Amino acid sequence: MGHDIARLHHVGHVVDDMAQAITLYERLGFAVPPPSCPAMPLREGAAPEPFGAANTHADFPRSFLELATCVRDGDTDRLPAGTRLVPLDAPAELLPRLVERISETSAGLAACLDRFQGLHILMFSSSDIDAAAARLTAAGVRHGGVNTVRRAAPPGAGTPVETVRYLEIDGDGSGAGPGSVAEGRVGLVADLDPDVQGARHLDHPNGAVDLVEAVLCVADRELAAVQQRYETCLGRPARPEGPARVLDLDGAALTLVPDSGLAALLPGERPAALPALVGCTVAVRDLSLTRDLLRRNGLPLRETPSGDLFVPAEAALGTAVVFRRAAPPAAAP
Known part of the structure; x- marks a missing residue:
């Protein structure tokens, strides 16, 4: 369906x-x-x-x-x-x-x-x-x-x-x-x-090709209700992933994380308020080249447990900007 x-x-x-x-x-x-x-x-x-x-x-x-x-x-x-x-x-x-x-x-x-x-x-x-x-x-x-x-x-x-x-x-x-x-x-x-x-400018020096994730942090006690709300809106079930709940889309995801679990997902991050969209993830062609560019530009970098790179919210005007290696294109049938 x-x-x-x-x-x-x-x-x-x-x-x-x-x-x-x-x-x-x-x-x-x-x-x-x-x-x-x-x-x-x-x-x-x-x-x-x-x-x-x-x-x-x-x-x-x-x-x-x-x-x-x-x-x-x-x-x-x-x-x-x-x-x-x-x-x-x-x-x-x-x-x-x-x-x-x-x-x-x-x-x-x-x-x-x-x-x-x-x-x-x-x-x-x-x-x-x-x-x-x-x-x-x-x-x-x-x-x-x-x-x-x-x-x-x-x-x-x-x-x-x-x-x-x-x-x-x-x-x-x-x-x-x-x-x-x-x-x-x-x-x-x-x-x-x-x-x-x-017709718009789509060639980015960091190799970004798509927006693949948004991260919403909520109070622990609100997680179940927010999960139900987004399951209804998106017409899809969430799956557990550590402390988070992930709603998978086509090549992207909405990740819901309780306040107590945010540091496990994005080390060092704290929400400015609750609830809050605390980060977004873009897919890039070559993560090592992206890392080199960010370092040359003097931006602080952290790494997620899954190996993504991110610039923390304190250095990015209030939101964590996460970079993930793009998935390889699907093989032709």
């Missing part, structure tokens, strides 16, 4: 200073383009100024790492040179709602930063997002339905417009807001269009 959720789509690293974050990711060996940010005039007749939220990606063929930050009105100090301003272009009757949604996104990122700087976004890739939405509804999982946005495709893509369809999970409890759970923004996105994604 096939699954309507196939793999990890992206994780989002919410940062206070975008220029600092891009410098870090370049030292980590990722190719990161300048960020994009909405822009609009703050007064009649003025030039458009950035507002809301800015983001950029380190892209892979089927997934990506996102860097995101909130931008206060007129605040350009923390945006790097080369930031692409995207003037809001919408009919007058739709513009207020568009501005409201962007402002809500910015407020959400600000709330994330109030908790800690680090990973706050976890999105899964769905081959049939409408079927997945129906399944979640039938299972009693609250969500905001499937949204559709369109944006300019990158140069070189076979289409001028990229269509993105996504769904956000709503938290439980009276205090939970729409589109957010305790650990952050979690949801589904329709599979990336390979033609559009292939």
